[in-house]
Amino acid sequence: MDEVKTELLNPITDKYLIDEYFNLTVKKELDTDIDFAFEYIITQNIVSKKLILVKTFSDFILDNPQLYILLSSLIYKINTRSLSKNQIITELEGLRKNL
Numbered sequence: 001m002d003e004v005k006t007e008l009l010n011p012i013t014d015k016y017l018i019d020e021y022f023n024l025t026v027k028k029e030l031d032t033d034i035d036f037a038f039e040y041i042i043t044q045n046i047v048s049k050k051l052i053l054v055k056t057f058s059d060f061i062l063d064n065p066q067l068y069i070l071l072s073s074l075i076y077k078i079n080t081r082s083l084s085k086n087q088i089i090t091e092l093e094g095l096r097k098n099l
Contacts, residue, residue, distance in 0.1 A: 007085040009078065011042045011051045017088050018053070022074055024095035029070055034060070040075060052079045 011018065015037075022036040039061060040053045053075045061067050077083050083091075 008081060009083060009085045009088060011053060011078065014085060014088075015042070017085070017092065018078060021088050021092055021095075022071065024092065024099060025074060026067065026070060027099055028095060030066055032067065034067075036071070039071065 009017070019035075019037050022039075023034070026032050026034065026036070039055070039057050041056050042051055043054050044050070045052050055072065055075060057068065057071070061071060
């Protein structure tokens with residue numbers, strides 16, 4: 001049987017993928033265009049030493065409950081490694097076609 005390798009998402013080198021994934025997902029779900037590049041930072045978890053995304057949400061996001069919840073859940077998916085790099089790329093291809 002062939003071994004299937006899953007490439008993990010690197011928040012630093014793959015930040016452009018994360019930003020586009022956030023942008024297109026929010027566009028699809030909430031029909032809102034916003035640049036999320038400055039709505040989070042990348043830092044190292046003190047305990048696990050893994051790179052994680054930390055929310056630095058603007059007032060616009062904090063004042064919009066649907067947007068806040070959606071972005072929080074997307075950040076959670078990235079931080080828990082629920083999405084591989086390949087899954088994000090596949091998801092982006094679908095989002096690009098449908099928007």
